Amino acid sequence: MVRLMLWRIASAIPVMLIVATIVFVLLRLSPGDPAAVIAGDTAGPEVIARVRAELGLDRSIPVQYLTWIGELARGNLGVSILSKQPVLAQIKDRLEPTLVLAFSAMVITILFAVPLGAIAAWRHNSWIDRAVMALSVVGFSVPVFMTGYILILCLSIWADILPVQGYVSPASDPLGAVSHLILPSLSLALLFMALIARVTRSSVLEILGEDFIRTARAKGGNNSRILWRHALPNAAVPIITVIGLGVALLISGVVVTESVFNLPGVGRLTIDAILARDYPVVQGLIMFFALIYVGVNMLIDIACAFVDPRVRL
Numbered sequence: 001m002v003r004l005m006l007w008r009i010a011s012a013i014p015v016m017l018i019v020a021t022i023v024f025v026l027l028r029l030s031p032g033d034p035a036a037v038i039a040g041d042t043a044g045p046e047v048i049a050r051v052r053a054e055l056g057l058d059r060s061i062p063v064q065y066l067t068w069i070g071e072l073a074r075g076n077l078g079v080s081i082l083s084k085q086p087v088l089a090q091i092k093d094r095l096e097p098t099l100v101l102a103f104s105a106m107v108i109t110i111l112f113a114v115p116l117g118a119i120a121a122w123r124h125n126s127w128i129d130r131a132v133m134a135l136s137v138v139g140f141s142v143p144v145f146m147t148g149y150i151l152i153l154c155l156s157i158w159a160d161i162l163p164v165q166g167y168v169s170p171a172s173d174p175l176g177a178v179s180h181l182i183l184p185s186l187s188l189a190l191l192f193m194a195l196i197a198r199v200t201r202s203s204v205l206e207i208l209g210e211d212f213i214r215t216a217r218a219k220g221g222n223n224s225r226i227l228w229r230h231a232l233p234n235a236a237v238p239i240i241t242v243i244g245l246g247v248a249l250l251i252s253g254v255v256v257t258e259s260v261f262n263l264p265g266v267g268r269l270t271i272d273a274i275l276a277r278d279y280p281v282v283q284g285l286i287m288f289f290a291l292i293y294v295g296v297n298m299l300i301d302i303a304c305a306f307v308d309p310r311v312r313l
Helices: 002-029 034-039 045-055 061-073 087-122 127-141 144-158 174-208 211-218 223-234 236-245 247-260 266-275 279-307
Strands: none
Touching (some): 002 279, 087 127, 087 174, 087 223, 087 236, 087 247, 127 174, 144 247, 236 247, 247 266, 247 279
């Protein structure tokens, strides 16, 4: 187990380096000049050149890359071009809404998607199975922003039950936080639920055809015990793996969801930084998301090793 953990940590380092290189190159190839944006529309070439020199954009691309990698290795994500604040400080200020939204969406997904997928596999080819799969197809096909607008229309405008936008900290007002989080959490969770439900159904359906399940049925075992005690735990490794891989969907969904529901989180900061051509903030945010993705998948691999001892080999 220790060897597995050390190997996963060591393999994460080159992955992050590759991500950093790709991010740096793509941002430098993207259209737009941050110096011109900061200087303003009426600025002349001399002013733009001076701003570019102040930002360090007048140096060669290799020098900019090596400088950024060196600062990144020391934990410095740079300073925002527009706000002049450290990127890491901006991320910390916006982190709470994003973490609360992602956590609530993950909880909703696991509580509903895994049981629905298991029941659909147990009642294979029944109306329950077809209904769950149809809902999964719809949930996976509809974009996150469209789901958000539909929920706003139904539950906020027509029914007038929940607030449309905004964020309330759970520490200051727990009930208000719950009411403001229901719509964005549901819109983000529906996409994730569709993926997890389909994978759960496939994994459990495969396990239900194994010999030990037939033996348990032949011995007169209780149906619910066979499903929840024997089938689902043995199908857990693919489900846990997909939950880790689905974090990429969760991250991309957070960016869109926060824009739709006007949440002051990291996703909204990403959109604002991209529109403003704020290179340091965009680079820092992408590295932050990549670190979360790599870290979660590392934890998923370790969790799979605990669930199934064969993985350790």
